[in-house]
Amino acid sequence: MKELKVYLRKLIHFTEKESEIFISLFSEAQLQKHDYFAKEGEYSSKLAFLSKGVMRAFFQNSSGNEYNKTFFTPPNFVAAYSSVTTKQRNLINIQCLTDCSILVADFDKVVSLYGEFPKIESLARVLAEYKFAIKEKREIELVTLEAKERYDIFKKEHPDLENQISQYHIASYLGISPTQLSRIRAKK
Secondary structure (H helix, E strand, C coil), X not given: CHHHHHHHHHHCCCCHHHHHHHHCCCEEEEECCCCEEECCCCECCXXXXXXXXXXXXXXXXXXXXXXXXEEECCCEEECCHHHHHHCCECCCEEEECCCEXXXXXXXXXXXXXCCCCHHHHHHHHHHHHHHHHHHHHHHHHHHHCCHHHHHHHHHHHCCXXXXXXXXXXXXXXHCCCHHHHHHHHHCC
């Protein structure tokens, strides 16, 4: 819970009461490598705070090919956002790439605090804006940059991730084949 409290302080200036109420919604959980936090086609209702480990959000096409959308590393909030906000089925999967320690809360319980605690709603807005900005940047990079440039950005933004996850996950995230990634690495 300490990591969550420290992370919140960086985002919003909560009073002690606001912080305690928000944090009280969360309970500790452990997920193993390959476990799913959210599955495509199911309904999600949980918000997690990742304090240890690595997760990926990905989708699968009709041929079974997987495409990594993003990686979650600590400290980070994780949710199948389109499902928890719209009450529709998940469009993506969220899977652990390593063993993970998370804090989990019911998303609707968080939302129920918005009226009484505007700073909690502000936190949600700040997080949504941040996630949107990252998503927009990534989409632009995918269509405007060469694979080597995307790889260099990946290494800068996730300096330790390369040693924790499989090469094919990184290649999928970059929008290239594992062979292409191997060639890029060999030129370094």
